[in-house]
Amino acid sequence: MNRRGVWGTAAGGALFALLVGCSSNVDGAATAPLATVDTDPPSVVRTTTPAITTTSPPTSTSMPPVTTTTASAPPVADASRFEGDPGSFYFTSPSGKFECAVLITDSSVAGCHGEFPSTAPRVEGSGAQGSAVPPNTIELTAGSPAKFSSSGDPRFHRFDGTARALPYDEVLSIPGSGSSNGLKCTVQEKTGVTCTDQVGHGFTVSDSAFELK
Template identity: 30%
Template sequence: MNLATAAALSGSALLLCACSGPTVINTEERTTTTAAPPAAPSTTVASNAHLVNAFDYAAQVDGVTGYYFTSPSGRWQCAIKPRVEAGCQNADASASAIRITDAPDDVPGPEGEPEAPNAIRVDRDRAAEFAVVPATAYGLEPEPAQVLPFNRVLAVAGFRCNVQESSGISCLSETSGAGFAFSADEYTTSYVDVPPDAP
């Protein structure tokens, strides 16, 4: 191949490269696309200063171990069902509706029909809610569960609950950060922890 042919082929190759698509060299600042940051975790930092021995609250119901407690007033019975839910209902099974100021009048029942709620609960992955549950879903029979004293925390299997004179009963899903607190006068869909300096 002579010099003229080689030069012609090189020129053709350059033209083909130029025509085959742009080669972009960008010396400006890069702009990068990033995925949206994950949701911030709950800012509630639960204290372990007032833990009770969970073993003292364990009981088997229908072959499944749960952790049951009664409020100091005896009015409420509650349970932590490991890795499933935590909830509370009236200790008096004949008092079907839960009586909390500003609670909804009805929620979807087991058949989807509106019914008066008889419990408040938080499950592993969802927000707290009022619900319709069987009369003994969170209680023991025939004897009531052990009392959870004021300012003590029952923490087990991804949930924690406590009872305080000022805010009532509160439970938290440690997986989702969702929770509830309620008393006869009010409720909130967030967990209220026992202050570390509580007696």
């Protein structure tokens, strides 16, 4: 046999031995080479979501304390300082434009003489019946609406002395002859003289404006 044939035979034998060595014989049956199985499962990557914190709005709020201001009552004048004859109380406005009085009889009356506005309604004259003249008196009888009139007798003028000025914002309150017969008068610098009864009637008068109720 030549040398090339020997090397071929030797190589074939070596290859056969290698194949036989890589196989196994179970119960006489040849099996294929065993495959390698990776039994470790792949790692699981877990991500952690950061917790979200929310702030709930307050269910109540603390409000600052509420301060209420109560208007103080106007000062009450000493009625005795304005009294003339028994049951008669006289005063003037601080400006001197009005002379006024509260007279307590069977029916309480408050009224004034003075510089009435040009818009005051004309009234029947005291001298000539049916004539219309500018008023010289404004008056309120307790329980009845206030009115302008023309008086021949200035009955709200004090003849037995000098009437005192009623200070601005002070209230002259005179009880009446009955439980609902009282009258109150006051003088405001801007609006003038105001007199009212206990049931809502009254007047306010200045030299430029008036109101009758």
